[in-house]
Amino acid sequence: MKAKVEDLVTGVKEGDRAVIGQAITLVESSLTEDQQTAHILLEELLPRTGTAHRIGITGAPGVGKSTLIESLGTQLTDSGHQVAVLAVDPTSTITKGSILGDKTRMSKLANDPAAFIRPSPSAGTLGGVARTTRETMVILEAAGYDVVIVETVGVGQSETEIASMVDTFLALLLPGAGDELQGIKKGVLELADLIAVNKADGDNLQRARNSVNDYTMALRLTRSINQSWKPKVTMVSGLTGEGLADLWVTITNHRQTLTESGDWEKKRSEQRLSWMWSTIENHIVSGIRSHSGVTQILEKVEHEVTSGVMNPRRGAEEVLKVFESRS
DSSP, rough: OOHHHHHHHHHHHOHHHHHHHHHHHHHHOOOHHEEEEHHHHHHHHHGOOOOEEEEEOOOOOOOOHHHHHHHHHHHHTTTTTOOOEEEEEOOOOOOOSBOOHHHTTTTHTTTTTTEEEEEEEOOOOOGGOOHHHHHHHHHHTTTTTTTEEEOOOSSSSSSSHHHHHHHHEEEEEEEEOOHHHHHSSSHHHOOEEEEEEOOOOOGGGHHHHHHHHHHHHHTSSOOOOOOTOEEEEOOOOOOTTTTTHHHHHHHHHHHHHHHTTHHHHHHHHHHHHHHHHHHHHHHHHHHHHOOOHHHHHHHHHHHHTTTTTSSSSHHHHHHHHHHOOOO
16 A cells, blocks of 8 residues: 555656546545545645645536636646646436536647646535545645636535635626526625626627626625625636636735735635535445445335435434444
8 A cells, every 4th residue: 555655646746647647536436445545645745735726616507617717727828837627527327427528628728738637526416516626636736736726517506615625716607697697696606706707709798798797786785705805707708718817817816815814824724624524524424324224224214205205304313313323
């Protein structure tokens, strides 16, 4: 195990893309032996992390997240940045793998030697992010990537999880607010550090301008999560690249403002604490599911719950009672 970890650590530090992929596969594994090895690996890599800018991007399907990320990522690598993208896909209920295939959707960036794209199935995880996203970010930062972008599923789950693990949280929206504004979750607006109206090109341009005004007004009705930063609204075009340079300036201004106020380090401390509790919760759920007593009754309880014979709360109590009595 020690030799394996040393090889992985060396390869990651050297930026070996094949080894980086192997390291990420290791932390994604649910096998007990792999998890133990992954724990040692992360301990070795953690001292090399903490300086990258972690950016979370969320938005409904069709809003153009992948197009925007590819355009922004290409501009960043052209200016000397090393960019990593964690594209968290919806998970196929049949194969348990990613559905959308992000390397296909970001083919130019995928072939950029200064970029690294990793599609990860969300596997039903709340918040639209994979269970091991934090661990994967550690590996990528240790490999020298100074900008790490996490693209979430954006299909309606709570966005709190992604906001708790990134430095800048960007909500990508479509032009033409109007009725759409009513459908935007208030929580997303409260969590967002930035809002970008995408597809601001061609016939959409005027609608995008109107949407910027509408979203700016909407933000005035929400409470900012950070006293030192007021969320900004901008418009961009992932297709033409228009507005992306200004967007990046705003993202870097966000970092600078939080750093100067001391909120940057505070946010990083909160990220570490959130990681701890998320790991605890995942471990507990995994422990319950694999518990010998629970596995004996689980099929029966699940059948009764799905058929309506037993209410879900009672089902949960039955499972927990067995788990707690035999722990």
